[in-house]
Amino acid sequence: AQSVTQLGSHVSVSEGALVLLRCNYSSSVPPYLFWYVQYPNQGLQLLLKYTSAATLVKGINGFEAEFKKSETSFHLTKPSAHMSDAAEYFCAVSEADAGGTSYGKLTFGQGTILTVHP
Amino acid sequence: NAGVTQTPKFRILKIGQSMTLQCTQDMNHNYMYWYRQDPGMGLKLIYYSVGAGITDKGEVPNGYNVSRSTTEDFPLRLELAAPSQTSVYFCASILPVGTAYTEAFFGQGTRLTVV
Numbered sequence: 477a478q479s480v481t482q483l484g485s486h487v488s489v490s491e492g493a494l495v496l497l498r499c500n501y502s503s504s505v506p507p508y509l510f511w512y513v514q515y516p517n518q519g520l521q522l523l524l525k526y527t528s529a530a531t532l533v534k535g536i537n538g539f540e541a542e543f544k545k546s547e548t549s550f551h552l553t554k555p556s557a558h559m560s561d562a563a564e565y566f567c568a569v570s571e572a573d574a575g576g577t578s579y580g581k582l583t584f585g586q587g588t589i590l591t592v593h594p
Numbered sequence: 595n596a597g598v599t600q601t602p603k604f605r606i607l608k609i610g611q612s613m614t615l616q617c618t619q620d621m622n623h624n625y626m627y628w629y630r631q632d633p634g635m636g637l638k639l640i641y642y643s644v645g646a647g648i649t650d651k652g653e654v655p656n657g658y659n660v661s662r663s664t665t666e667d668f669p670l671r672l673e674l675a676a677p678s679q680t681s682v683y684f685c686a687s688i689l690p691v692g693t694a695y696t697e698a699f700f701g702q703g704t705r706l707t708v709v
Contacts, residue, residue: 485634510697519598519684519700520637566636579644580625580688581652582698584636 478503478569482585490593495539495554497588499567502548508570508578509550511541514587515563523565526550537561562592596620600685600701607675607708615670615704617685625688626668627652627698628660630681637684643668675708682706 483498501507508527512520524535531543537560541552550567567585570578601616619626624645629637629652639652643662657679659671668687672679682705686698 480636482636512700517703519702520686520698521700522697525697568637578690579642580690580698581627581639581642582629582637584629584638586634586636 478507478583480567480569480583480585482565482567482588484588485586486589486591488591488593489557491559492556495552495557495561495590497552497565497567497590499541499550499552499585500548501550501567501569503569509541509543510568510570510582511535511539511550511552512566512568513563514566520566523552557590557592559592559594562590564589598685598687598699598701600683600704602704603702604705605707607672607706609675609677609708611675612671612673613675613706615672615683615685615706617668617670617701618666619668619685619687619699620666621687621689621699622665623687623689623699624665625690626662627686627688628658628668628670629684629686630654631684631703632681640670640683672706677708680706680708 479502481500510525511523524533526543534540539554565588568582598619627642628640631637638654641660643649682703685701
């Protein structure tokens with residue numbers, strides 16, 4: 477079964493600093509990987525996704541993530557943090573079976589709360 | 595389009611009471627899901643459905659039931675509420691395109707407290 481580990485339940489950065497949120501996954505077949513963001517009292521919104529087309533994936537709001545198979549990682553980065561980036565971020569994996577079928581079920585990491593200081 | 599709509603947004607239940615969390619989507623998505631979110635635990639899949647009349651258990655189905663009589667609606671029922679079911683519940687849907695899936699669309703959530 478697949479699993480996702482997000483290192484660091486809380487990350488704090490200064491406005492303008494680099495944002496790095498870590499995600500490692502475990503999967504026996506090539507995974508589909510996602511980063512979602514959740515603002516307070518709201519649902520989840522997709523930031524970006526990896527579906528094997530390119531290892532460096534660009535998402536919304538200046539975020540990007542790099543898929544590294546050798547490290548089983550999919551870390552999320554943003555060069556310069558903005559106050560509006562403060563939210564909780566979730567890494568998730570959706571696994572296809574040997575026949576390539578996936579029912580879109582997502583396994584989520586524990587979440588990382590990003591705080592941005594002025 | 596409204597997307598995925600959940601009702602109610604908040605609810606307080608007493609132990610042993612029952613309730614139905616409603617979820618409806620207007621995007622004609624085949625696949626729908628119920629997740630629960632607990633602090634520091636991420637989201638866990640409760641039940642999912644790949645089409646009308648088809649449902650299956652997720653990771654944490656105990657204490658819940660679902661039905662899918664139409665493409666649009668996917669209600670989640672709690673029969674005998676317990677304090678362990680205090681959580682935030684999210685409904686989501688996907689329009690599967692081959693084996694490369696589009697994003698899941700999430701509702702705003704239902705915050706349930708069982709006392």
